[in-house]
Amino acid sequence: MIIKEVIVRRVKMKMKFQFTTSFGTIEDKEFLLIEVKDENGNNGWGESGAFQAPWYTEETIETNRHMLEDFLIPALLNKEIEHPDQVSEIFSPYKRNNMAKAAIETAVWDLYARNKGIPLATALGGMNTKIEVGVSIGIQDSVEDLLGVIDRHVNEGYKRIKVKIMPGWDYDIIGKIRQQFPTVPLMADANSAYTLNDIPLLKRLDEFNLMMIEQPLGSDDIIDHAQLQKEIRTPICLDESILSYEDARKAIELGSCKIINIKISRVGGLTEAKRIHDLCKEHGIAVWCGGMLEAGVGRAHNIALSTLDNFILPGDTAGSSRYWERDIIDPEVVVEDGYITVPEGPGIGYEPNLEIIRKLTISEKTYSTKSGACLSPPE
Ligand SMILES: O=C(O)CCC(=O)C1=CC=C[C@@H](O)[C@@H]1C(=O)O
Ligand SMILES: [Mg+2]
Structure with missing residues (x-):
């Protein structure tokens, strides 16, 4: 499969309860939702675990957006991918930023399993x-x-x-x-x-x-x-x-x-x-x-x-x-x-229920091979 398009949505959802740990409280949940599309228009979904503030790890929604936009998406667009294990190899020139990587890598896994017609678990x-x-x-x-x-x-x-x-x-x-x-x-x-x-x-x-x-x-x-x-x-x-x-x-x-x-x-x-x-x-x-x-x-x-x-x-x-x-x-x-x-x-x-997702989306950006990839990792 070849990833031709990636949609990054920033979504905000109201939580039913406040979640307090030894270093902070989360009230509402904002996160990035990633949709990848292949050459046949089939799609796969991933979600970033990063919060608004860097209190669990150093990553945040904004650092994820930056990593995805400037490095990870350009590195992935138009690449021939036989198996999702290749995605972490493609991302390996970029240090850490694990939540940004996982958000899009999991979307490729979903797409791969959908294309094969099998559950992701399988x-x-x-x-x-x-x-x-x-x-x-x-x-x-x-x-x-x-x-x-x-x-x-x-x-x-x-x-x-x-x-x-x-x-x-x-x-x-x-x-x-x-x-x-x-x-x-x-x-x-x-x-x-x-x-x-x-x-x-x-x-x-x-x-x-x-x-x-x-x-x-x-x-x-x-x-x-x-x-x-x-x-x-x-x-x-x-x-x-x-x-x-x-x-x-x-x-x-x-x-x-x-x-x-x-x-x-x-x-x-x-x-x-x-x-x-x-x-x-x-x-x-x-x-x-x-x-x-x-x-x-x-x-x-x-x-x-x-x-x-x-x-x-x-x-x-x-x-x-x-x-x-x-x-x-x-x-x-x-x-x-x-x-x-x-x-x-x-x-x-x-x-994923697009009607609900659209109502919760604060911002949305589509990246495609047409919009021009930049900052690719060294070959
Ligand atoms: O319900 C969940 O998703 C688990 C929540 C949970 O325990 C945690 C979520 C986010 C950061 C941490 O505080 C924490 C954990 O440390 O495991
Ligand atoms: Mg823990």
């Missing part, structure tokens, strides 16, 4: 027909509010509960959750809020039989995490620190974690996500699929990836109705008794 080598899902709950105004939100999601059937922690909102809070929900599969995500000085506190969290603690230390660290893992029983799961296969390889070798949260956007696309999955499987490191509060397109990519067999822990891919009054895909993502049934249609298996 194209990736996934076998699971349903995936087990959990839910990630932000910091709330009070413990009572948090316990209420947990109760609701447990009753909805979610298979594990992830709560956000930060200094001052940790030991006591987890203790209260455990009192009310002694056996619920529970984990805590610190988004890098602690340092090695907090080892005594982090050790005390071992009391609560957490499935894991996610990214307790520096967002680019694997050395301190290795030291911490030796001191605590709770398995460490790395999120922010793992941006590539190489990062995963080094973290595994150092013993920095026992679990990895794979986010397609953080690692630069589905090809890299699959490589990390395969590496972890080889080394007995469990993986699960993280979330970036995605709308339907990104959510659908997460579902397809989660069908690979080492995704043995429930991910953060909750149902559409948790986040949105109306998602941008048909049908919406539905969670039943903690499971999502993997769609059987070609590509991502959900249809």
Whole structure:
């Protein structure tokens, strides 16, 4: 296939709830939606995980737009592509900017699977027909509010509960959750809020039989995490620190974690996500699929990836109705008794609803071979 046209839409959606972590609050969700078209007019869809501010990684919607417009789209337009694995090779002259790369690379994967008439999950080598899902709950105004939100999601059937922690909102809070929900599969995500000085506190969290603690230390660290893992029983799961296969390889070798949260956007696309999955499987490191509060397109990519067999822990891919009054895909993502049934249609298996997307679009730009590609990478 040859990519002849790319449409970049900036979309804004109202979230049903505010999402607060140790470093900020997200109210409404703005993101880039990417549509690629081939020489036959067939299309594929991708979504960027980047937020408006660089608080999760250094990328933002604006840095993604710049990377896509000035480098990635020109590099891809008019290239003959036999398999989506080639896209990461084409992008390799450009350092990092993984969310920008993933946004368009996932769209090419969708297009490829649609052209073959197979589900994206099958194209990736996934076998699971349903995936087990959990839910990630932000910091709330009070413990009572948090316990209420947990109760609701447990009753909805979610298979594990992830709560956000930060200094001052940790030991006591987890203790209260455990009192009310002694056996619920529970984990805590610190988004890098602690340092090695907090080892005594982090050790005390071992009391609560957490499935894991996610990214307790520096967002680019694997050395301190290795030291911490030796001191605590709770398995460490790395999120922010793992941006590539190489990062995963080094973290595994150092013993920095026992679990990895794979986010397609953080690692630069589905090809890299699959490589990390395969590496972890080889080394007995469990993986699960993280979330970036995605709308339907990104959510659908997460579902397809989660069908690979080492995704043995429930991910953060909750149902559409948790986040949105109306998602941008048909049908919406539905969670039943903690499971999502993997769609059987070609590509991502959900249809982006253009009528809804148009209403939510703030800006839109079309790039085609006719408009003239610039700044191509060196041959
Ligand atoms: O519901 C989801 O999509 C998961 C949300 C979630 O936990 C996260 C989203 C975005 C940034 C982070 O704070 C975070 C995470 O660290 O996993
Ligand atoms: Mg996290």
